[in-house]
Amino acid sequence: MSDFLQELQSRLGSPLLISADISARYQHDWSSEPAGVPIAVARPGSTGEVAAIMQVCSHHGQKVVVQGGLSGLCGGGNPRSDELAISLERLSGIEEIDHASMTMTVKAGTPLQLIQEAAASAGFVFPLDLGARGSCNIGGNISTNAGGNQVLRFGMTRNLVLGLEAVLADGTVISSMNKMLKNNAAYDLKQLFIGSEGTLGIVTRAVLRLYPKAQSRCSALLAVSEFPQVISLLHKLTRDFAGSLSAFEVMWHSYYHFITDNVKGVTSPFGERHPLYVLVELEGGDSERDQALFETSLGAALEQGLAVDAAVAGSQREREGFWKIRDGVAEIGQFIRDTANFDVSVPISSMQSFLAAIESELGSKVPAAKMLVFGHIADSNLHFICYTGKREDIKTMYRIVYDTVGRFHGSVSAEHGIGVQKLNYLHYSRSPAELALMRTLKQAMDPQGLLNNGRVLPPV
Numbered sequence: 001m002s003d004f005l006q007e008l009q010s011r012l013g014s015p016l017l018i019s020a021d022i023s024a025r026y027q028h029d030w031s032s033e034p035a036g037v038p039i040a041v042a043r044p045g046s047t048g049e050v051a052a053i054m055q056v057c058s059h060h061g062q063k064v065v066v067q068g069g070l071s072g073l074c075g076g077g078n079p080r081s082d083e084l085a086i087s088l089e090r091l092s093g094i095e096e097i098d099h100a101s102m103t104m105t106v107k108a109g110t111p112l113q114l115i116q117e118a119a120a121s122a123g124f125v126f127p128l129d130l131g132a133r134g135s136c137n138i139g140g141n142i143s144t145n146a147g148g149n150q151v152l153r154f155g156m157t158r159n160l161v162l163g164l165e166a167v168l169a170d171g172t173v174i175s176s177m178n179k180m181l182k183n184n185a186a187y188d189l190k191q192l193f194i195g196s197e198g199t200l201g202i203v204t205r206a207v208l209r210l211y212p213k214a215q216s217r218c219s220a221l222l223a224v225s226e227f228p229q230v231i232s233l234l235h236k237l238t239r240d241f242a243g244s245l246s247a248f249e250v251m252w253h254s255y256y257h258f259i260t261d262n263v264k265g266v267t268s269p270f271g272e273r274h275p276l277y278v279l280v281e282l283e284g285g286d287s288e289r290d291q292a293l294f295e296t297s298l299g300a301a302l303e304q305g306l307a308v309d310a311a312v313a314g315s316q317r318e319r320e321g322f323w324k325i326r327d328g329v330a331e332i333g334q335f336i337r338d339t340a341n342f343d344v345s346v347p348i349s350s351m352q353s354f355l356a357a358i359e360s361e362l363g364s365k366v367p368a369a370k371m372l373v374f375g376h377i378a379d380s381n382l383h384f385i386c387y388t389g390k391r392e393d394i395k396t397m398y399r400i401v402y403d404t405v406g407r408f409h410g411s412v413s414a415e416h417g418i419g420v421q422k423l424n425y426l427h428y429s430r431s432p433a434e435l436a437l438m439r440t441l442k443q444a445m446d447p448q449g450l451l452n453n454g455r456v457l458p459p460v
């Protein structure tokens with residue numbers, strides 16, 4: 001063991017993982033970015049230990065990569081061979097549920113699903129929800145400012161974090177464990193760590209915002225014939241449900257039928273095939289009244305031609321069946337490899353022409369390309385998967401799509417972040433002045449470039 005690792009080990013309560021003890025789970029996230037073996041994996045069990053690690057690393061100029069649940073899709077948590085990996089998996093647990101303030105205080109390595117379940121047991125809801133709920137950690141969610149299925153109603157992770165504690169590159173602990181919605185006492189420092197993907201500090205604890213648990217939930221899957229109808233439907237349901245529309249997930253036929261045709265146990269409730277499908281949900285406080293409102297509104301949407309068919313979930317099992325189609329994205333890797341995966345946003349008004357532009361560009365430059373399209377839509381977020389079956393086409397597809405995102409003034413990352421995957425495309429969504437200010441912040445907070453170096457900010 002090197003002097004550095006010995007010094008580090010002496011500051012930690014659990015053994016460092018070295019060489020053969022570094023299992024594959026610490027070597028890569030869910031992206032197809034290159035995996036790597038770090039010099040060691042440290043698994044701190046307290047904020048004090050995270051601070052000690054950074055003090056030692058800062059003294060030795062040792063670069064680190066931070067790891068949460070490693071469900072990231074941009075390669076940000078993938079270690080390099082000269083880095084120390086810091087896994088937050090042992091810094092896990094719920095510290096407090098404050099019923100009066102409607103807050104939950106958690107450690108950064110706590111799995112999202114555990115937080116959701118603890119909130120539900122206490123009669124609340126923590127409304128961040130994504131397909132990776134079983135594997136991702138709240139620290140990772142905060143660091144990526146994760147979005148997910150309920151942004152429409154509750155906003156991104158940023159909106160759900162009231163307070164936060166983080167360790168800086170030199171080991172300083174910044175504790176802003178605020179529980180109040182209003183706090184304008186100068187800079188809101190927690191925002192620096194939300195969405196900065198571990199490049200400015202290591203999130204160690206957080207105060208989360210809880211909401212009252214909905215008393216009723218109505219779900220339906222709608223078949224729609226054209227995209228303008230999808231927009232009209234969104235406006236109608238937003239108006240009719242007056243703040244209670246909690247999900248509006250759109251699936252184009254390419255994605256929908258790929259999942260229902262291939263994924264075992266996933267079926268479509270419709271006999272016929274349609275161009276578009278929308279999974280909608282209303283959450284409210286009175287099941288009888290909500291169900292009546294839901295069905296009346298969907299009935300009117302059918303009459304007005306905004307949808308051509310509708311399947312209303314009559315049970316939790318049917319609801320889960322609808323969500324299996326949407327969450328089936330996690331299964332796609334079994335059937336196709338060498339995919340280019342996109343998580344972009346463009347204004348809703350340009351979405352149709354944006355997709356048409358991409359189809360036309362891909363059609364002329366990569367004619368074998370196929371696209372599976374779905375998205376949260378109401379928050380401007382489109383996901384799609386492009387593939388030809390050939391690894392060498394991936395780069396061209398990335399370039400074509402991100403060029404188009406740039407032309408449509410969209411964002412190359414709606415919710416997954418930049419990691420290492422989108423470094424070369426960030427300039428499509430951020431101006432030189434914005435990038436320069438980001439570099440100034442990084443330089444001020446991490447002058448040695450120790451934290452997640454080479455992620456998020458492209459080299460100059």
Ligand SMILES: Cc1cc2nc3c(=O)[nH]c(=O)nc-3n(C[C@H](O)[C@H](O)[C@H](O)COP(=O)(O)OP(=O)(O)OC[C@H]3O[C@@H](n4cnc5c(N)ncnc54)[C@H](O)[C@@H]3O)c2cc1C
Pocket residue numbers: 029030065066067068069070071072073075076077088108129130131132135136137138139140141142143144145146147148149197198199201202203204329330415416419452455
């Ligand atoms: C099936 C599936 C569905 C998904 N759906 C969504 C979705 O709907 N919306 C969405 O936004 N994302 C989605 N994701 C992406 C991913 O789950 C999120 O980005 C999640 O927030 C990552 O959390 P994690 O704990 O796995 O982080 P990791 O993958 O471990 O890390 C992600 C980044 O954050 C940094 N990081 C992790 N923990 C910390 C910490 N404590 N302090 C500082 N930096 C840290 C890492 O260094 C890395 O750069 C999905 C992923 C999968 C596999």
